[in-house]
Amino acid sequence: MAPLDVDRLRGDFPALHQDVNGHPLVYLDNAATSQKPVQVLDAVRRYYEADNANVHRGIHELSRRATEAYEGARNRVAGFLGTDDPAEVIWTRGTTEGINLVAASWGGENLGPGDEILLSEMEHHSNLVPWQLVARRTGATLRYLDVSDEGTLNLDQMDEILSGGRVRLAALTHISNALGTINPIREIADRVHAAGALLLVDGAQGAAHGPVDVAALGADFYAFSGHKLCGPTGIGALWGRRELLEAMPPYMGGGEMISIVERDMSTWAPLPHTFEAGTPNISGAVGLAAALDYLEGVGPAAILAHEQALVAYALEQLRPMPGIRLFGPEDPGARAGVVSFLLGDAHPHDISTILDSSGVAIRAGHHCTQLLMRRYGVAATARASFYLYNTRDEVDRLVTSLETVRTIFA
Ligand code: 7TS
Numbered sequence: 001m002a003p004l005d006v007d008r009l010r011g012d013f014p015a016l017h018q019d020v021n022g023h024p025l026v027y028l029d030n031a032a033t034s035q036k037p038v039q040v041l042d043a044v045r046r047y048y049e050a051d052n053a054n055v056h057r058g059i060h061e062l063s064r065r066a067t068e069a070y071e072g073a074r075n076r077v078a079g080f081l082g083t084d085d086p087a088e089v090i091w092t093r094g095t096t097e098g099i100n101l102v103a104a105s106w107g108g109e110n111l112g113p114g115d116e117i118l119l120s121e122m123e124h125h126s127n128l129v130p131w132q133l134v135a136r137r138t139g140a141t142l143r144y145l146d147v148s149d150e151g152t153l154n155l156d157q158m159d160e161i162l163s164g165g166r167v168r169l170a171a172l173t174h175i176s177n178a179l180g181t182i183n184p185i186r187e188i189a190d191r192v193h194a195a196g197a198l199l200l201v202d203g204a205q206g207a208a209h210g211p212v213d214v215a216a217l218g219a220d221f222y223a224f225s226g227h228k229l230c231g232p233t234g235i236g237a238l239w240g241r242r243e244l245l246e247a248m249p250p251y252m253g254g255g256e257m258i259s260i261v262e263r264d265m266s267t268w269a270p271l272p273h274t275f276e277a278g279t280p281n282i283s284g285a286v287g288l289a290a291a292l293d294y295l296e297g298v299g300p301a302a303i304l305a306h307e308q309a310l311v312a313y314a315l316e317q318l319r320p321m322p323g324i325r326l327f328g329p330e331d332p333g334a335r336a337g338v339v340s341f342l343l344g345d346a347h348p349h350d351i352s353t354i355l356d357s358s359g360v361a362i363r364a365g366h367h368c369t370q371l372l373m374r375r376y377g378v379a380a381t382a383r384a385s386f387y388l389y390n391t392r393d394e395v396d397r398l399v400t401s402l403e404t405v406r407t408i409f410a
Contacts, residue, residue: 004298004306010389012037012294023359026394031177031205031338031385032363033227036291040230043290044283054279056256070282073289074272077237080292081222082213087271088245090238091280095204096126098223098238099171101275102200103130105248106221111168113139118161118170118197120145120153121375122179125368127171127202143167147375151179151328151335155187162195169198174206174217178367178383179328180311180338182210189218198244204228208387209336210304214239226284231291235284238275245271252277295388303388307337310386310395314339317399323406327381337386340367343402346409348382354408358401 010016015035018025027035047069053062055070071086078086092098111117117131121144135142143161145153153172161167170192175182185201192199200221206212207224214222221244225236240248250257250268254277259267268274295303312332318324323344329335343351348364355362362384366373373379384398 001299001302001305004302004388006306006389006391009298010391012039013389014038014041016389020359020361021357026360026397028384028386028390028394028398029361029363030208030387030390031228031367031383033233034208034230034387035389036232036287037230037294039294040232040287040290044232044287047283047286052283055282056273066282069286070280073285076289076292077239080207080212080296081239082215083239085242088239088242090240090245090272090275091285092223092236092238093234093281094225094227094236095202095223096130096225098221098236099127099200099202100130101238101251102221102223102240102248103134103171105251105275106169106198106244107131107134107138107140109247109249111135111138111140114166115140115168116143116161116164116166117141118143118145118158118167118172118192120172121147121371122151122153122176122181122369123171123173123371124177124202124204125370126204127173127200128371131171140168141166144371145172147179147372150330151176151181153181153183153188155184155191158188158191162191162197165195167192167195167197169200171200171202173202173204174212174222175209175336175338176328176369176372177205177338178340178369178372178381180335180340180385181329182206182334182336185217185219193218205336205338209307211300220244226288226291229291230294231288232281232284235281235288237288242271245275248274250274250277254278256280298388304336306388307386307390308332308335310390310392311335311337311339313392314384314386314395314398317395318402321399321402321406327376337390338383339385340381340383342378342381343405344409346405348380350409351382351402351405354405355398355401358397358404360398360401362398
């Protein structure tokens with residue numbers, strides 16, 4: 001696999017070329033959201049300039065073109081996920097909405113007292129709270145997989161919980177946003193299916209940091225966000241197996257999702273429209289398709305390899321630093337481009353503020369993973385997260401700025 005031509009790629013991202021607090025920006029907050037290449041910005045602009053109209057409605061040229069762009073984008077997502085049935089792709093605002101949709105619709109219909117939903121301590125709040133809500137509504141119980149000291153899931157414990165025969169669905173993350181851990185989804189899927197349960201994969205990080213093939217992964221549902229993979233905010237997709245989606249009631253009611261409306265009842269439009277009430281985010285879909293074209297042009301496997309090389313380089317330099325506490329798997333090959341850490345007694349917010357004053361953008365906080373923070377006995381961590389356009393020089397800038405933090409707090 002050829003290494004990325006990072007210099008050339010950086011030329012595609014206007015936001016990277018600016019000074020912040022008098023220093024060239026080093027953007028290491030990619031797990032929160034990625035920057036956008038001109039190819040995506042141009043696609044959104046072209047759509048609004050030339051084709052803007054509402055979809056599936058007017059019988060006029062612009063509406064036809066908007067519908068074609070919107071449905072073409074859906075086909076693009078289907079291709080990206082390795083499915084040939086675009087009706088299995090539901091547009092959402094992002095991962096959070098996709099998971100809420102499944103929890104409310106599938107969960108509301110299929111869960112009851114005595115049923116269990118299997119989660120893990122490393123889940124993002126977006127893959128916890130929707131299940132708490134539906135558990136409260138239906139009387140179902142939440143079960144949790146522990147996370148090891150190194151930041152991995154314990155599959156023996158999973159087997160033990162599954163052997164109880166009560167788990168109806170497991171909802172687990174593909175890649176941890178706080179640790180970088182890449183979970184063995186295929187192995188998990190096989191175990192979950194053998195126990196007669198379904199698997200929802202939170203793909204917010206997974207879709208952005210490596211190839212995704214929902215069939216090869218063995219997922220039943222896969223949710224992701226456009227903004228983490230070079231696309232616009234406010235757009236994402238939920239993929240689900242057709243027979244599951246077809247058996248689920250609508251999540252929201254409104255225009256676009258109906259077939260016939262009577263005074264007291266309505267019938268639903270077929271998939272995927274059943275789950276798409278109201279005027280959708282058409283420009284977002286167009287931008288997301290352009291982002292997927294861009295990423296596939298670069299090569300998702302090469303992007304992951306690039307991130308892993310940066311993580312290896314960063315870990316090599318950070319490990320000897322006095323006072324450093326690193327989180328996540330030791331082996332850079334077992335994680336995507338995330339490095340979570342603490343440095344001496346410095347509060348992560350102070351670390352982040354000092355780094356920002358040298359133009360280095362990282363994130364500090366609980367990363368919407370309070371259960372995981374509690375597991376490690378910390379309130380927060382500092383987190384640097386890499387993407388295709390980051391360089392070894394930027395890792396050096398991170399390390400140098402952390403030396404400053406050390407001197408300040410020494
Ligand atoms: N799941 C994971 C694993 C995530 O990392 C995130 C966002 C979400 C779900 C929710 O995605 P959304 O697009 O619907 O908001 N993670 C982060 C983060 O790590 N820092 O900011 C957002």
